[in-house]
Amino acid sequence: MMNGNKPEEPAMGGDANTLEGAGAAVPEVPIEVFRHAVEQAAVAMSITDAHAHILYANQAFRRVTGYALEEVTGHKESILSYKVTPKIVYETMWAQLLRQRPWNGLLVNRRRDGSRYLAELTITPVLDAAGLTTHYLGMHRDVTEVHRLERQVQNQKTLIESVVDAAQVAIVVLDESERIVLDNHEYKKLIGELGDEPLAAILAALRQAMGGAFDESRRSRRGFAGRELAIETRARRSRWFTCSGSWIDEHDASADAFYEPQRHQYLLLTLQDITALKEQQEAIRVNGLRALLAEQERIQGLREVMFGTIYQLRGPFNMLAAAVRLLERNGEPQPDGALVASLTEALAAGEATLETLHASVPAEADEASQAVDLNELIRDVLRIAAARMLAEGLVVEWQPDPVLPPVPGRLRQLSTLFKQLLENQTKPIYET
C-alpha cells in the first residue's frame, strides 16, 4: 500500500518474496520509490489530467520526444500528434478511454525537432475512489525500427512470393510432415490439370525413383537434382517432370525455443514439365526402332530368299556332278571327250556362281550388348505393333514395374524377340 508513511519492518519470519506467512504485515513501498521507479523507467511515461493536459513526463519521455518536462507541462498530448494518424484512430481511442478501458495502439508522433517516429502507446485511465476518471497514464516506446524490420521482412516475403509465382517451374515447399506450406502459380495450375492434388503421387514417384537415396538426402541435408518422374493423369496419360529438391532449415520462432534453439526442416521441390520433350524423344526413338526392325525384316527376308535359291540350285548341280563322276568312272573311251570337259567346266562355273551367291547373302548385323531399359523397349514395341494388334483384336494387358533397373542385352535382338512374340499371338496376351 502506498501511504507515504515510513515502511513497516517485515513481520517475524515473513518474507516479502514468498507467500510464507500470508496474512502477516507486508512491507510497504515508500511513495518515493514509486516516483523514482516512474522517473527512471525505460519506457516513456506521462500523466495527464482528464482533458489530456500533460502534468508529468519521465526521463524516457524526454529522450524519446525531445521535449523537457517544462516544455510540455500544461500542453495537450496532441503536441506529439503528427497529423497523418487517421482521425478514426483518435476517436476509437477516446471512445475506449471514456468507457474507462485502457487503449493500446500505434500512432505517428512528431518529436520536438520535427522528426517522426512510430509510437506504440498504452493509455490507462486513472480512477479516483468514487470511480471517476481523474487522470490518464500514457506509456509509449519508439517502435520505428521494429516496424521498419517487420515491413522489410514483409516486403521481402512479397518479393520472394512474386518471384516464386512468376517462375515457369512448379515450386512447392513441404514441412516435416510433408504438408504444403508454400506453392506457386505453376504448381496450382498442375493441380487443375491433373484434377487432383498431385503431391502424394509426386512423392511416391520420387521415392521410387530415388530408393534409399531420398532418406539419405534428408539425413545429409544434401539436395538432389534432375530426377525424372512420371505421373499418371486421370486420363491415363503420363506427365513427365524433372524434379530437384533442396532441404531448408528454419529456426523455431516460438518462445520455447528462444534459449534452446530448435530447427525445422523443409523440403523445396521444383518440378519442370518435360512431357512434350519426352513425347518428342519417344517419337524419335519409336521411329528409329521401327526403321531398324523394318531393315532387320528386309535383311532376314533377303537371306531366306537367297538361301532358298542356293538350295534350289544345289539340286541340279549335284545331279550334274553325279553324271560327270559316272562318265569318268566308266573309264571307257569317251564317245565325246569334249562333253566331259564341257560338263566339268560348266559344273565348276556353276559352283563358282553358287559360291558368289553364298558370299552375297547379307550377314546378320553384329550388335554390341548395352544397358537396356526393358520397360521402354516393350512400350516402344507395343506402340509399333499397336495398329496391327488393334486390327487383329489383340489385347495386351501390361503392368510394368515403374522402376526397373536396366539389364545388359542386345537392343535390336530383344526388340525383334518381343515383336515376334506379339506377332505369334493369335489369342489375347495377358501379362502382369
Ligand code: FAD
Ligand atoms: P483531438 O482534439 O484530440 O480530437 C480527436 C478526437 O478525440 C475527437 O473525436 C475528440 O472529440 C476526441 N477527444 C479529444 N480529447 C478528448 C477528451 N479529453 N475526452 C473525450 N474525447 C476527446 N496523441 C498523439 O498523437 N500522440 C501521443 O503520444 C499521445 N499520447 C497520449 C497520452 C495520453 C495519456 C492521452 C490521454 C492522450 C494521448 N494522445 C496522444 C491523444 C491526444 O490527446 C489527442 O487526442 C490526439 O493527439 C489527437 O489530437 P487532435 O488535436 O488532432 O484531436
